[in-house]
Amino acid sequence: MWVAEFRVWHESSHVLSLTKKFNVTVHSVYLSLYKKGRRTLINKVFSVNGPDAQKYIAEMKKGHQRYRVRHVEQNYVFFSIPLDPHAISYHALVLDDETFFVRPFVLKGGYEYWTVASWNKNALTQLYKKTKAAGEASSITLLSLKKTRVDLFVPDALQRLGAKQAQVLQSAVFMGYYGYPRKLSLKVLARKLGLSPATVREHLRNAEAKILPAATEQLARR
Numbered sequence: 001m002w003v004a005e006f007r008v009w010h011e012s013s014h015v016l017s018l019t020k021k022f023n024v025t026v027h028s029v030y031l032s033l034y035k036k037g038r039r040t041l042i043n044k045v046f047s048v049n050g051p052d053a054q055k056y057i058a059e060m061k062k063g064h065q066r067y068r069v070r071h072v073e074q075n076y077v078f079f080s081i082p083l084d085p086h087a088i089s090y091h092a093l094v095l096d097d098e099t100f101f102v103r104p105f106v107l108k109g110g111y112e113y114w115t116v117a118s119w120n121k122n123a124l125t126q127l128y129k130k131t132k133a134a135g136e137a138s139s140i141t142l143l144s145l146k147k148t149r150v151d152l153f154v155p156d157a158l159q160r161l162g163a164k165q166a167q168v169l170q171s172a173v174f175m176g177y178y179g180y181p182r183k184l185s186l187k188v189l190a191r192k193l194g195l196s197p198a199t200v201r202e203h204l205r206n207a208e209a210k211i212l213p214a215a216t217e218q219l220a221r222r
Helices: 014-021 053-061 090-094 121-125 127-132 156-160 163-175 186-193 197-220
Strands: 002-010 025-036 039-049 068-073 076-082 105-108 111-118 138-147
Touching: 002 121, 002 127, 014 053, 014 105, 014 111, 025 163, 039 053, 039 163, 053 068, 053 076, 090 127, 111 121, 121 127, 121 138, 127 138, 163 186, 163 197, 186 197
Parallel strands: none
Antiparallel strands: 002 111, 002 138, 025 039, 025 105, 039 076, 068 076, 105 111
């Protein structure tokens, strides 16, 4: 499978513009597509982390013409977007039947970071052209493009994590805490998350204690 990493900006996204105002890292996942009357809507969820997470969530809860917040639980924000010509999801304009997200896309510092895959390499390179014809001010930068193995199914191990453990672990991975060489220390990671180093260490150790045995079990079944 071909996998591309993109950095994306598009002017019409209110939730993206808020990441320039607040010190947060947001992970986004599509949940479902449904009809309500004559309207078709997309359900999404945000996992909001960082020192300004609650400020960001409070701003979202005020409402916006392009989305409606349905529920907030801890750092998760569930909301819907109407799929109509005047409020269509930007991703629906540039992604097609040969391209798809293989990880939650990330909003941070005024940009979205996409991990997009396809069995067709050319389909990924065509994203550049699609952004120019998307009908709104936007830009896209290709960060990497490579052929690699893709696991499209969520490992059972992740289901064993509590919400806060999953949030901290996800942020640690994205920010490079587990990279080699390590991109930031535990102290810096804790500061970015708005938590104490001891709390972050505890969440990571508990998450690792749950994931590693489960991952070993999955390896034994392969």
